[in-house]
Amino acid sequence: MSAPVKLYVYDLSNGMARSLSVQLTGRQIDGIWHTSIVVFGREIFYGQGVNITGPGQSHHGRPLQIIDMGETAIDKETFNEYLEDIREHYTADKVRYGSDFNCNSFTNDVVGFLTGGSIPDFIKDLPSDFLSTPFGAALRPTIDAMYRRPVQGQASIGGPAVAPAPADSQLAASLVQSVANRAQAPLSAHPTESSSITAPMHVITNPASFNSFLKSHRAAAAIFTSQTCPPCRMIEPIFERLAEEKGPHDGRQGVAFAKVDIDVGLGRNLAAEWNIRATPTFYFFLDGHKVTELKGVDAAELRAQIDLLIYEAYPPHPHTRLGIPIIQKMSLNPILFTQLPAVDNMVSKFFSFIDEVSWPPTVNPTPDQIKSVISKSFAPYLKARFTTPKALPNGAKASAPLISSIPALLQSWSQVTAALMTVLPADALFPLADMWRLAFLDPATGSWATAPSTSPSGGPIGIILPNATEVLESGSSKGGRRNFLLTVLRLLCNSFSSPALGRTLLTDSALKPKLTSVLVQSLLHEDASIRTAAASLAFNVGAWLQNGRVEAIRNGRGIQPHMVGEDEEWQVELISAIVEALSREVANEEIVHRLTASLALFLRLSPFYDEQLKPLLEVLQAQEKLQGKLRRGDGWEGDGGVGKKEVRQLIEEVVNKLCV
Template sequence: MSEPVKLYVYDLSNGIAKQMSLQLTGRQINGIWHTSIVVFGKEVFYGQGIDITAPGQSHHGNPLHIIDLGTTALDEETFNEYLEEMREHYTADKVNFNCNSFTNDCAAFLTGGSIPDFIKDLPSDFLSTPFGAALRPTIDAMYRRPGAMPPPLPTPATATSSAGPNPELTASILQAVAAQAQQGMLPTTAPAAPLQATDSLVAPFHSVTNSASLTSLLRTHKAVVVNFSDMITCPPCRVIAPVYEQIAHEKGVKTSGGAGAAFAKIDLSTSSGKALGAEWSVRVMPTFIFFLDGQKISEMKGADANELRNQIDLLLFQAYPPHPHTSLSLPAMQTLSLNPILFTQVPALDTAANKLVSFVDSAQWPAVATQTQAEVKQALSTTILPYLKSRSNTRPSSASPMLLSIWAKTTFTLAQALPLESLFPLLDMWRLAILDSSVATWFTASLQSSPNTSPLVIFLTKVTSVTNAPRAYLLTLLRLLSNAFSSPVLAPQLLLGQIRSLMTAVLIPALLHEDASVRTASASLVFNAAAFLQKGRVDAVKNGGGSGKRDIEDEDWEIEISSAVVEAIDREKANEDVVHRLAACLGCLLRLSPFYESQMSSLLEVLQVKSILRAKLAKGGCGDNGVSKKDVKKLVEEIADKLCP
């Protein structure tokens, strides 16, 4: 009689990874998964060794998902014997094995199948990112959470938790990520000794104890390295083991697109390991076998560390050929600063506040306004203005959540009450404030939790609803958005979803605006966006990610922006600074683009971009004699000659 096999799935990040990972790492991570096998009326999982409990009674409580893995024809006694054998592998000291390796092995033994791919491959460098490090205490706390009677299990076959992440916890993690990214250090509040068990959740190793498990690994990974060894009786195996582990951490899967190799260990000291060794004709220890697209392409016998590195590098080169631009000499692009262009000039704050107050006094106040005119003026004079003035001190104060809540409410009221042309002093105040990391972090949280009430969305929505935006409003909004790219947590948010669509609708017409200051501001904003993408691409190549597409990249958007930038370069005849910023933006959009060969190169030919750029260097192309600054000339020439077909 067949027995149903279920997979219980828990998210150790408590929903925070799904909510914030794409914005903060450039890749979507839907959860930090812990899994259990449920069969024969018991829940079996690996933590500090193999544990067994009644279904739903572990310290992890209610599963986020319950996945049907099918049925098994094996009896309970056979499974129990298997678990006893598995205890040889999955001991508390095996830090490179994890709960998901264990459930995958069990699934293969019971059903011949595997657990879902999305669970098995968390990027191996996740915990070393600022976001992963900030989230680590939460993951550890969930993993070691003391036992308590959990709520009743959901009755459907698949359950989803409706509880969202704790807002206060989310805000504190955002603050920690911002601090780490800006200071380049781990939070001082992190635990001194994180759990080894959660280290292994993102380890690059896959435990393999049976043929079905290995078949699953080869089916789901482009590049696989398998180490057959016996750490008990084989001295060379012990010598090469730390080298293998180091390489695995360096070259394991680091992106949600899968770039990197999967590394497996097969223990030849166990009966199941010996059976796998015999299946693959392993007669020497250690033996490393290399697989590409599920097929064995080579093997290496012995403990030669240099040869092992060479073989793995060759495997990854074949699996993920480097981007063609990595072989180009691009000195102008490589020396180009990718720091955002910011607008930091402080206006006469009292004058700006008085102007805004005069607009408030002369406005026809709407009956639906959530604040009176007196309340708005009080917020300006007693809360907003004192904070902005403090920013010019040698030790400026950060914005408190209370202050930002008042300011957001006042912004919403003023957006209802004042015409567009009267709002630019308010935008200018936010332009300064967003340079404060605490304000930028608050903006990030507001865009995630309630985007329609975020001041950024309100400002963008108002300008996209009119045909001709007032110059002062548009100019200040572009500068505000440019300054938003100063924040490592807010910048990626601007390149996703609704906020990106709204920003693009404002940006593209502004690139062709008749006013030179507006064109300069829009060129600065589009450069900041492209430079942010370029930073991520350069980091991916340095980390061995090849030319794979990151989740934050969007082909249609990048083609749209590239076309608009080319048109703006073609039309710009007077302002060399604008040409410089636009050319730098175009270079960032093209260099290392994951879409270069599929779409970008043909677009460049159709638009005749090489000729357009070359024309900027000729008489009349930009000023009377063309581009005159040496660094701008070199950049334009390099993009035209080396990045354009």
């Protein structure tokens, strides 16, 4: 007769993880999960060894969630024998949150034995996800101590039901204390990495759990070991280190690792099923099928097989095998516009614009208040931050601490910006944009613009962009309107000096379409200075994407379409605009240089290259248009095409390697 199997889910943080995780870890974590199995009228969990209580009567109190795991056809006596067998494996001295021995790995193993299934991924993956943050690592001793403390009323395997235990609030109190201690500790005392706790090993004691493990992972490696095998004890630490280095965690692609002790549980049944005749034996799987095996102690060959498995499961982008030295040597630092105007003259000119307009009485702040903010706070900040230090008699320059912006200053100036945008015409706004252009060279400004409390998102960028779009769509961008558009483009370029702000610009649903519209239209503008600034912005956007792709390869995560910033339709739109701008540019080598570099960055390592971008380039005749820049004719006005050697080499590399 079948019996229901339930998964009891507890939050060890008592709700603190949900409320504090973003602030303290940089990501949303809904709970620090502890799980137990309820079957045959008992609740079984791993902590101080294998523990058994009545359902809902453990020291964790009432479960936050109960998940139906199906039914088991295994009888109670067989299950008791299984528990007794693995009890020697899941001992109190081994429990460690985030390692291969924790409450969730135990329940996952038991569920596999009872039903052939597994517990939800959001629970299995939490330890490495949470503990890979500095805050999670700081709290790990607190959580481990909680696991190891004695459990009142524990029953023996098959024994009578235990008396209820009081709800436990020790961990929540400890978490509060840990938060306080961490806040008071010097920054150097905070852990900065926790590599020893990543990529947990899957401990498996039965065939059903092993089959579930293989179905859940594209690439997998398993060691079959034995408690009585001395060579196993030699190679196991190496296998565990490889799990830390090569396992999937925090979005990284990799190999899932499993350890099967054939002396525990139904380990011998599993070994017989896979024809294991000696230990240690390593099996390597791809999409659930064994691809190779390794016997004995050979650390170098073990590492080689793991690396080969990763290569087969997650082949690198085809561009990683291209010989493109010019493109590879390109700096991925953003193009910035750092020229310093005379701040006093700029402010004086801006005040004249303010005085010339009729100021509606409902607008707040008033003109006098605005002038006060500019003259007493923002202008002094710009002068102190960006004015070139005076030379000393001996030729040296005076040095002083570099002043940084503060949120209060930026917030007040952002409010002033919003008011000015509603009153001043576009041809009077370029000094305003120029002040922000300078301010965004200060890292503190970029940090403020990406803070959750800053509204609108991006700060002044969200306020200014609609006006730039209006100027472009009006079809009139002469005089002051031209200067405003040019300065906005340079402001956007400088915004990419902050990678976090770059991320906001390219992912925020309100900012991204506006930035894209301004960029695409400006690439085709009649004014060469505007096209130069637009080409610079295109380069910065491409460099931001390229930095993310290179980092994904370096960290082993691999390049995926769902990566931050990757958007197929958006890339098609921008690449089309860049190619069109290249085809029209027949005289300005600097613009051609920046546009070609931008195209290279958008194409190289793109997850959409083979299926979408490569056919697009053919339709756009990108190869022919670029080749036209190398000769006189439709593609170039000067004799023999583009003259600069470095530009010609870049064009040739893009034509011959990325457009074919």
